[in-house]
Amino acid sequence: MSTDILPADGPGDGDQTPEPVYLAVEDWVIDYFLPMFRRTLGGEYRWCGQWWRHGEAVSRLTAVWHAWEVLRLQPGTGISTWYRDHLDHQLPILMGARGPFYQCSETTHRPPRETAVAPAPGEWWDTGPEEPGAAQLPDLDDHPDNDRSRR
Secondary structure, three states, rough: OOOOOOOOOOOOOEEEEEEOOOOOOOHHHHHHHHHHOOOOOOEEEOOEEEEEEHHHHHHHHHHHHHHHHHHHOOOOOOOHHHHHHHHHHHHHHHEEEEOOOOOOOOOOOOOOOOOOOOOOOOOOOOOOOOOOOOOOOOOOOOOOOOHHOOO
């Protein structure tokens, strides 16, 4: 099955790009996504009223919105393709019990726990690429900071 995306007027009918229905992800979420895809919240599904405070949620919703703006114009199976390839994949992740809203409720925002991170030592990434622009991964087995190399 082809998922080629055609302009609204069909191939070769001009260079006009159709205007989006929504100009911002927030408009799409409030006016389309939330009214259309209602779920009983709690248990399996989560939502945060301050969804825009969750970077992962903004990223996923923006991706789904952009795909919707394009695929809604594809004749025939465009929206079906959008459901299958975009919404059906993202919705359980976005609203799932382990998704970005896992600590929140519809009325209470709880910031996600910060992930601890330490920068790699300066020499960690000095691997000497074989050709200019070709990055190589360090040999983790022989790296001086690897616990396995000390055994």
